Amino acid sequence: MTFRNFKMVGYVVYGRGCFNQLDELLAPHRKGDAPMIFLLDHYFENRPLARRIPLRGKDKVIFADVSYEPKTSYVDRLATELKQEFGTVSGIIGIGGGSTMDLAKAVSLMMTNPGSSADYQGWDLVKLPGVYKVGIPTLSGTGAEVSRTTVLTGPTKKLGMNSDFTPFDQIVLDPELTADAPVNQRFYTGMDCYIHCIESLEGTYLxxxxxxxxxxALQLCQEVYVKKQGWDADSDDKLMMAxxxxxxxxxxxxxxxxxxVSYGLAYLLGTKHGIGNCIVFDKLEEFYPEGVREFKKMVEKNKIDIPQHITKGLTDEQFNTMIDxxxxxKPLWENALGKDWEKIMTRDRLRALYEKL
Structure with missing residues (x-):
């Protein structure tokens, strides 16, 4: 039997205020006058965090537009513009939520791999290491800081660049950066973590x-969203580690x-990942009965509204696009339902599930 030999993040620094070490963390990885490129979530434009970035020489801050989840066309455009402006760069630093970190990973890979990022949507298609890359989450929950994928919406599908070259070389986990996150966004992103824990713990790959x-991770989510009354610094610490x-x-x-299922929503409707998972999970009692019961309690306790009826009025063609x-x-369905998943999750059954949302 062959066991998976997977690549993990190279270096991790954790602690309140550790963002202040960024300059010294980057210093050994600077190559001549090639700049570091900071992809910063556009939420932080004209906010204090933007002024804390340790710029040197030709370094550049790009405010990443993550109104929607990253598209392959956006990745390609950023990589092309950077090559045209600088030739090469020392590194890409993604600062923000999951979308910004995924964008940073993808741009890093496209600085060295030919073609379009759409060519690499799938498993183990990336052939060359990207430039040095750093992930700095300002929201906790997606797990994008440690995953081997970068989720992208391409011309024909929403699928990650899943490869051993995708994980960050360095991550900076500073809970202080998540302190001012909007309440709803913090919940949706935290639930992304909760939901993928439930899916992992009840999956056939476990x-x-x-x-x-x-x-x-599940225990930490429960401590934050079920047991705690109100939000505090301890909540930020726990959720970052969750x-x-x-x-x-x-x-x-x-x-x-x-x-x-949420990948279909994101591709067709542009539904963001965290809220999309919440919309779907809310209707999955038949698959995850205990998890969905606890999820509904957390929604109620935290006074969060989960959008309803978002697929109402869609055409047959639109439903088929989401189903496709x-x-x-396939690995997600096999983990959830076993090797015979295609007999269980028929197109008709998946259509009925989408119609509930």
Whole structure:
């Protein structure tokens, strides 16, 4: 039997205020006058964090437009513009939520790999290491800081660049950066972590490696969203580690039904990942009964509205587009339903599920 030998993040620094070490972390990786490129979530334009970035020489801050999840066309445009302006760069630093970090990973890879990022949507298609890349989350929950994928919406599908070259070389986990996150966004992103823990822990791919990280991440999510009254600094600390552990839990397993279905929503309707998972998971009692019950309690306790009826009025063609995108996610379906998943999740059954949303 052959066991997966997966690539993890190179270096991790954790702690309140550790963002202040960024300059010294980057220094050894600067190559002559080739700049560091900081992709910063556009939310931070004209906010204090933008002024804290340690710029040197030709370094550049690009405010990443993550109104929608990253598109392959946006990745390609950024990489092309950077090559034209600088020739090469020393590194790409993604500062923001999951979309910004995914964008940074993808741009790093496209600085060295030919063609379009759409050519690499799939598993183990990337052939060359990207430039040095750093992930700095300002929201906790996606696990993008540790995952081996970068989720992109391409011309025909929403699918990640899943490869051993995708993980960050360095991540900076500073809970202070998440302190001012909008309440709803913090919940949706935190639930991304909760949901992928449930999917991993109840999946057919589960082993003790995944279980160890998944159980800890789930426990931390429950402490923050079920047991705590109100939000505090301790909540930020716990959720940041839940995100890390949750991302590690799926390194050796996979996510499941909620993620597979939400990919269709994102592709057709532009629904953001965290809220999309919440919309889908809310209707998945038949697959994850205990998890969905607890999820509904967390929604109620935290006074969050989950959008309803978002697929009402869609055409047959639109439903088929979502179904096609979702069914491409074969490892997710196999993890959720087993090797015979295609007999279980028929197109008609998936259509009925989309109609509930």
């Amino acid at each position: 082993n003790e490696f995944s279980k160890s990280y998944g159980e800890k 995100s890390y552990a949750g991302g590690m839990s799926i390194a050796y397993s996979q996510v499941g039904v909620a993620h597979a 995108v979702s069914l491409v996610m």
